[in-house]
Each structure stands twice: as structure tokens, then as C-alpha cells.
Amino acid sequence: MNDYGVTGATTGVEVLIKLPIHEAxxxxxxxxxxxxxxPECIHGAWLEEGARxxxxxxxxxxxxxxxxxxxxxLEERKRFGWDVYGDETVPLAHWEYELEDRGTETLVRQSFxxxxxxxxxxxxxxxxxxxxADVIQGRLDQLAANMRTTLAAMQSALDTPS
Structure with a gap:
């Protein structure tokens, strides 16, 4: 069966957020x-703390x-990533964050x-x-936009005045 380039299709964003690394x-x-x-994930809950x-x-x-x-x-304050599973034993996606300390800000690289x-x-x-190709690119563009929206909302929620 032709994969059409779905497996391995990747997108990502790099966003400087106004949070120190421990808050990010x-x-x-x-x-x-x-x-x-x-804008897409409506619920998340730990099944096993730090594992699933x-x-x-x-x-x-x-x-x-x-x-x-x-x-x-899981590299404390540096990298955090996970594999996503539906009903199969093979992952349908991998998400990852990489953080770079910039003092009062953090450079976040998020990828899918x-x-x-x-x-x-x-x-x-x-x-x-x-x-x-259009279907793949359309979804990758949507995911990248969602990443930016999520990071902006996270920054806003966590950015509390000192």
C-alpha cells in the first residue's frame, strides 16, 4: 500500500515565550x-504519572x-516528548518539546x-x-497553527505578575 509520504511527515514551530524555563x-x-x-485537544489526564x-x-x-x-x-527542563497510540500497537504520531533557557524567556521548539x-x-x-501532498500539507499547517495557539494560551495562563 502506498504511504504517499504520511509516515515521517513533520512540522514544527519555534516560539520565544515570556516565561522563565521552570514555568515553561x-x-x-x-x-x-x-x-x-x-484548539484541538479538549482533555488530558495522566494514567501513570510521568509515563502514560x-x-x-x-x-x-x-x-x-x-x-x-x-x-x-524526558530530560528535566530540556526535552519532553511522547508517542500517540490509537487502537494499534504502532504509534500514529510523535510530539516533542525542546526548551532553551533565555533568562526571563524560554525558546520553545515544538515538533510533530x-x-x-x-x-x-x-x-x-x-x-x-x-x-x-495537499492533504498532508494542509494538516501539517493546521498542526503548526495549533502549536502556536497552544503556546500563546499557555504563556498567557502562566504569566502571572510578580
Whole structure:
């Protein structure tokens, strides 16, 4: 079966947020607060502290999905990442944050890489193979916009006057 470039499709953003690194770290590891900040993730909850969590997503067409995630990268105040699983044993995506201390600010690099598992992007490409590149790029652009929105909302929520 033709993959059309779905597996390994990647996007990311680099955002300088006005939070010191310890506050930025607290935000990106606060899985239970993602529903407050993300335009797509409406719920997150730890299943095993620091190891696994669940998430629910709602898409613009109203579709809701439930996934479980396994933390695969954990370097305190530096890197945090996880693999996303649907009903399969192979990940459908990998998300990762990388933080760089800039004193009162933190440079955040967030990335998404599509895995081999079944996802909406993969289904969309299978339904429209003649437009595979456009379907993939459209979803990657949407994810990058969502990353920026989430980071801005997180910064706003955590930026408390001293």
C-alpha cells in the first residue's frame, strides 16, 4: 500500500515565550491543562504519572478521538516528548518539546512527526490519493497553527505578575 509520504511527515514551530524555563517546563508537562489551551485537544489526564496519559481531541468537523500517549523523552527542563497510540500497537504520531533557557524567556521548539499508525491524515490521503501532498500539507499547517495557539494560551495562563 502506498504511504504517499504520511509516515515521517513533520512540522514544527519555534516560539520565544515570556516565561522563565521552570514555568515553561511546568506548562508543557501539565497534560491535564492542555484542554484549556489547545484548539484541538479538549482533555488530558495522566494514567501513570510521568509515563502514560490519555487525551481527547475534537476536530473542526466535530469528530472526537481518544488516544493514549507514552512519554518517550524526558530530560528535566530540556526535552519532553511522547508517542500517540490509537487502537494499534504502532504509534500514529510523535510530539516533542525542546526548551532553551533565555533568562526571563524560554525558546520553545515544538515538533510533530507522523508515525506509521492509522490517523485522520492517513485516511484523508487514502480517500484522496490524487491530492495526497495537499492533504498532508494542509494538516501539517493546521498542526503548526495549533502549536502556536497552544503556546500563546499557555504563556498567557502562566504569566502571572510578580
Amino acid at each position: 517546563w511546568s506548562g508543557i508537562t501539565a497534560i491535564e491543562r492542555y484542554g484549556e489551551w489547545s 496519559f490519555e487525551a481527547r481531541n475534537r476536530f473542526p468537523d466535530g469528530l472526537e478521538t481518544y488516544v493514549t500517549c507514552t512519554v518517550t523523552v 512527526t507522523h508515525g506509521p499508525g492509522l490517523s485522520g491524515m492517513r485516511i484523508g490521503v487514502a480517500q484522496h490519493p490524487d491530492r495526497a
